Amino acid sequence: MNVQTPPSAEERVEKLQGLGSSRKRVEDARFTQGKGNYVDDIKLPGMLFGDFVRSPYGHARIKSINKDAALALPGVVAVLTAEDLKPLNLHYMPTLAGDVQAVLADEKVLFQNQEVAFVVAEDRYIAADAVDLVEVDYEELPALTDAFKAMDADAPLLREDIKDKMEGAHGPRKHHNHIFHWEEGDEAGASKALADAEVTVEELITYQRVHPCPLETCGCVASMDKINGKLTLWGTFQAPHAVRTVASLITNIPEHNIRVISPDIGGGFGNKVGVYPGYICSAVASIVTGVPIKWVEDRIENLTATAFARDYHMTGKLAATKDGKITGLHCHVLADHGAFDACADPTKFPAGFFHICTGSYDIPVAYVGVDGVYTNKAPGGVAYRCSFRVTEAAYMIERMIDILALKLEMDPVELRMKNFIRKEQFPYASALGWEYDSGDYHTAMQKALDSVSHQALRDEQAQNRAAFDRGETRKLMGIGVAHFTEIVGAGPVKNCDILGLGMFDSCEIRIHPTGSAIARLGTISQGQGHATTFAQILASEIGIPAEDITLEEGDTDTAPYGLGTYGSRSTPVAGAATAMAGRKIRAKAQMIAAYLLEVHEDDLEWDIDRFQVKGNPEAHKTMKEIAFASYNQAIPGLEPGLEAVSYYDPPNMTYPFGAYICVVDVDVDTGVTDVRSFYALDDCGTRINPMIIEGQVHGGLTEALAIAMGQDISYDEIGNVQGGSLMDFFLPTAVETPVWQTDHTTTPSPHHPIGAKGVGESPNVGGVPALSNAVIDAFAHKGLTHSQMPHDHWRVWKTAQSLGLTG
Amino acid sequence: MIPGSFDYHRPRTLNEAVGLLADHAGDAFVLAGGHSLIPMMKLRMATPEHLIDIQDIGELTGIDVSNGTIEIGAAVTQAALIASDALADACPILRETSLQIADPQIRNVGTIGGNVANGDPGNDMPAVMQALDADYMLHGSGGQRSVKARDFYEAAYFTARDESEILTSIRIPVPAQGHGHSYQKQKRKIGDYATAAAAVILSVSDGKCTGASIALTNVADTPLWAEAAGNALIGTDLGPNAVSAAVDAARAITDPASDGRGPSEYRTHVAGIMVKRAIEAAHERAA
Known part of the structure; x- marks a missing residue:
């Protein structure tokens, strides 16, 4: 006798390869065999x-x-x-x-x-x-390549085509090389906080011009x-x-x-x-x-x-009490946009979301002002593996926190812990106007500290410093900590548009008679693995195995309208559209199942891949059966077929966060740095595919390493671009790349249909300050508060030399 | 990144190659691995009308160690240098240096002849050849001659090789048994030229340095044989004072350009650090 045991619930979930499954990337079969179509x-x-x-x-x-x-x-x-x-x-x-x-x-x-x-x-x-x-x-x-001289009275006139147009796209222009002034927050309040503060710090922090440099x-x-x-x-x-x-x-x-x-x-990264x-x-x-x-x-x-990224000169000022409670932030940015303003930001935000620069901290009053200027450099200013100007903002605040910690003679971790937004404060309204959706920063930071044995590292560093001073070693150890908060998923149509196009996104699903499906989205993968992960979202929503769902993007004749893929917006926006379209499918499927099972819809419940009669799971219809029925049964009151489309306008951004800790050894004789270890804890809300998340984090950290340690598109005084080939522009190979240790906590987004927040860009946002903080920390006991990136060999050596450490 | 047009020749024998070079004197470049020449052509900084590819010339590919001399054919790849146990035995600095040239894919194609004949001050092997006091064998229509590596380099991309000559092999006197060696190279990333690099060959007997030769890579428009730096070690115990004297002597002859690797002053400083570390490593290895 051949008794077939029905598959268990676990087996049915396993077969779907839905949310949480480390399903292998379906794209890789063609990419790894050179069969991509570029x-x-x-x-x-x-x-x-x-x-x-x-x-x-x-x-x-x-x-x-x-x-x-x-x-x-x-x-x-x-x-x-x-x-x-x-x-x-x-x-x-x-x-x-x-x-x-x-x-x-x-x-x-x-x-x-x-x-x-x-x-x-x-x-x-x-x-x-x-x-x-x-x-x-x-x-x-005469060429203008120094942004600080752009608005000098005698600065050369660059844009003759708009020389009489003193009203720019974002308000009045103060000078022929001025593009815009934009500000947010309470300047008087921030200035007062600084004037009244027991302790203040100020630093000019430059985030140098770099380039996304996609392989294609x-x-x-x-x-x-x-x-x-x-x-x-x-x-x-x-x-x-x-x-x-x-x-x-x-x-x-x-x-x-x-x-x-x-x-x-073949990679985009905003370029x-x-x-x-x-x-x-x-x-x-x-x-x-x-x-x-x-x-x-x-x-x-x-x-x-083609489009560069960053080139922000940020003057940050923090006010604090003696015991380390931050009381205010003031920041001014000089933004070098090159010869034309071709930044890719939502139209209303000429400095992107730079006003996320209060970071992970509960800062009562803050102000940011940004002035954009023209120079004789290539146009751009794109979000290179980050949401709009978010990596600049995170770099500024995470450096300023370390600088303040030095002044207070407090451990930078302790200062962070003291000022974090507390879990119970979410949703949290920031001083600069954002509503952070969810977070649990203390838990994430503590998990990171425990994982790397932070106190043991500090003890080792104390010994290293003593040994250095005794002349027993020429290496200094640096520990860099960063806790970043991203803002991604642009965005709500009420305040996010590009050239008037609202930044919603879309998904259209068709279920085929035999129970497989095609989904089309308004986004476009550049390596993120959408065909793998969006199928997983759908698999969990509609009970069809991910491998039976084809994903299609990028053809405007067939895909529904969407604003595309950048700024970690695909999962928060198109991923939400996918889930919502899936729910529409399921709603219709429920009506079909009720008809087939001859019960009222309300008597049915969803179970993994089927609708079953409440209290009688034997009576059920699988999604596969329902799909076929939708094509061959005349169901009263229902149109044939099983299709849905969803245009999703997110109610808010999502706010991924993370705690990163990096240890670096610096050879003071040569300036050569060695990243000994790097621990990255990311909280991107609900995790769709852990393997792909890990891959995204590895890639983003490697690009962070590239930026912090070497990338630099600079110009000489007559306008010759330096570093414009891969001979000089630093793209790390496997040899230069350290082992990345990844970890996570999970704090779902309360407003996203599946709680996901987006992750592709977090590692770049958090990685750069962690690396930079580590290099500067190596010299902190010798009096260094800040040094500009990139921390390449000669600049690090110059730092060591300026502190009198080189032999 | 697209080269201009050129004619491609692929001779089977050395005589045929030399004949082609003579026929197109001034308009022909010899192509070996192509890792320097092809990028230069793509940037249109080199615009040869004729390319003479020597990879099919069998007589240029041998490695021979006998009678106190090492002879390496010009078309021997870096990978073949690394693979040769005879070379690793007789003159281990060649394997040590080859392993620091770019990456395995490049080493599979790049040749020793191209590396030394091209005259690019960023190439690693010229300094090593100067440290080893190698001779380059040049073959032209007028016959064969040899030029010392220490006399070969005149300026960046300018060498003692006549346009009508092919560098056919390198002859190196086998260094003394038990010699110490080191090639120390600082670079920004795999595939980069050195910020500065140093080759050191030395011998030690009864705690005293009995011979030393030092050469530097990419800190001037030619490789530099640092004769005075080597002499500063001979007769000493290779202690800190001697090392420091050698470092100073090496730094004194450098004249690096300021570039993306750092300003001239920094690269001179690094040259000294590389010399110091190479001396220390070579000293440790010396029997």
């Missing part, structure tokens, strides 16, 4: 190739451009300049920040490697040869079909739907005639949010020639011309 893999019949002539100068007037020699080269089809784009009114394009940016330089170049002319040729080699043949005559102008550079293929009037644009777009809308607005091609497709994307001249030029060239045009930038172009 922009540069797209090959269309008759396709031509575009390449840019770029400015060798940081600031110069273009006296003439001679295309003759380039056009004479066999295989060259066209050479576009600003003069060719003017009749189309496309020589400038709108930026996400309410400014305009030159598509091709109009009379002047404003940064080195700015796009001057676009060559179109039959292959890449001819295009590259032709670039060399375009003769541009320049008159060099930016690129696109534009194809205009002259028969049906439809423009198809494949590209490295983190927000394909927004690109379609913007493309329609600036080209006047009706939106239904533009199809934007983001294929596989692929904006619109670049290459996209516009490719589209124009395809419209003009009627054949597809491909443009893919090289590494140097990516590092020097």
Whole structure:
């Protein structure tokens, strides 16, 4: 006799691979076998190739451009300049920040490697040869590369195109190189707190210009079909739907005639949010020639011309009592935005969410003011693996806390514990206007301290310092602690939009007759593993195994509208939309099940993958059975089929947090630093896939290491960009990367349908201050309060030298 | 990052290669592993009309240790250098240095000949060859000649090699039995050129240093044989004073550029630290 035992509840849950399962990434089968389909893999019949002539100068007037020699080269089809784009009114394009940016330089170049002319040729080699043949005559102008001098009375005028427009996108401009002033909080109150304080500290903290440097550079293929009037644009777009809308607005091609497709994307980290001249030029060239045009930038172009990140000069001031209770925060930021304001922030927030800078602390009064300025540098200012300007804010406050601890002669951990927002204060209204959704900072910090044996580390450090002073070692040990609070998941439409597009997101689900499904989202994965994790959310919501759910994103003709993937918004917003769409499916499924089981809906309860009659679990219908019934039964009062769509407008942001502790050994003779250990505790609310979270944390910490220890896009005084290739720009390899120890607590978001908060960016936000604090801590007993990043070998050595420690 | 156009040649014999070089004098570059040349071509800083790829020339790939001399063919890869036990026995600094060049993928293709002939002051092997007092064998249409590594480098990318010559092999006198050796290199990351690096070969007898040779990488526009630094060690017990004298002598001849690795002053400082650490490591290893 063959008795089939029905699967147990545990087995049914296991089969779903839903929330909490470390399901393997379904994307990796193709990525690890080189079978991904990236922009540069797209090959269309008759396709031509575009390449840019770029400015060798940081600031110069273009006296003439001679295309003759380039056009004479066999295989060259066209050479576009600003003069060719003017009749189309496309020589400038709108930026996400309410400014305009030159598509091709109009009379002047404003940064080195700015796009001057676009060559179109039959292959890449001819295009590259032709670039060399375009003769541009320049008159060099004085360059402005020091943001602190941007608003000097005699500072060179950079933006002649807007010199008379003294009302900017965010209010009046004070100077021809001023972009905006933005502020939040109570300046009088913060100033009074400082004036009345028993103890104050002040420091200029610079977060240097860096670059997201995704492994795949930016690129696109534009194809205009002259028969049906439809423009198809494949590209490295983190927000394909927004690109379609913007493309329609600036080209006047009706939106239904533009199809934007983001294929596989090899990392974005914010670099692929904006619109670049290459996209516009490719589209124009395809419209003009009627054949597809491909443009893919090289590494140097990516590092020097597409969006940078950070470049914030932050002056922080903290007020406190003698026993370490913080009484106020005042902060002013000088923000270097480069030649055009192309920051990618929600429109109402020109400094992003920098006003999360009160961090994890209960600070009664605070003020931030931000002034953005133009310089002769590449435009950008994107959220490089962080929510908008959040990593800058976290860096400022986490450094200031350490500086205050030094002044108070208090352990930085004790100072943090003393000022943390307490668990019972959530939801917590911050002095700068945010409502933190949930948190338990003391528990997280204590778990971190216990895990690394913090007191033992401090004891060891005391011994190390004594041994150093006795001349027995030339290494100093530093311990860096950071406790960050992120703000992610932009965001509520009432205050978050980009160019008027509300920052909701979406999910559309179709259940197939045999009980498998396809879900389409308005986001686009660049390596985050959406096809794996969003299927898990759905599996738990609708009881269909994750492996039976196909995820599709990135094609504006098929996916529902959404604002894309950046700022850790996919899980908080699109993940919520996915859960809500799943619940709509389940609601209809319940009606179908009631019909099939001949009971009232209210007599049914959901159990893992089925509806069962309350008190009689034998009477049930599985989701698979319900799916089939939805296609083959005429159910009174119900439409056939099983589909749902949800557009989710989040009621609030989510506030992930974490406690990081880093130990570093510094060789004072060479400045070489060795990250001995790094412990990262993250609380991202409900955990969807622990393996993917761990991978995200590893990646984000590695990028934090890169920033804290080496990345630097700087300019010399005449505007030459330094460090614009991977020879100099620090991308750590496995050799430079320490072992990351990960851990977690779980404090669900109370307003998110599944309690998830987003995690991809936390490690970068918390990692940078932890590393920086560790390096500075190594010298703290010798009187060092702060040193600017990056903590590369020579700068660390210089610090040691300035303290008289080098032999 | 796309090179200009060029003709590609792949001779089978040395004579054929030398003939091609003579035919295209001034317009032809020799291509070995290509790790320096190809990036230069992609940046269009090198624009050869002809590339002569020597990887099919079998006579350039041998390693021979006999009669007190090591001979290494120019097309021997860094990986092959690392794999050779005979070399590791006779002259272990070659394996030690090779392991500090870039990463395994690059070492599988990069050659010793390219590394020393290219004239890039950032390459590691030239200083090691100067420390070892190697000879470079050059082959041109006029025949063969040899040039000492210590005399070979004139300025960055300028060497004693004539445009029509190919560097065919390197001859190194086998260092004394029981010699101490070390190559100390500070770099920002794998694949980077040295901030500063030092090669040290020394011999010790009865507690006294009987021979010492020191050379430096990437702290001037050529590799530097630090003769005075080596001499400062000979006859001493390699104690702190001697080491300090050698460090000072080495630093005195450096003239590094300021670059992303740090200002000139810092790189000179690091050169001294590398010399100090290399002397100490070599001393420890000396029998």
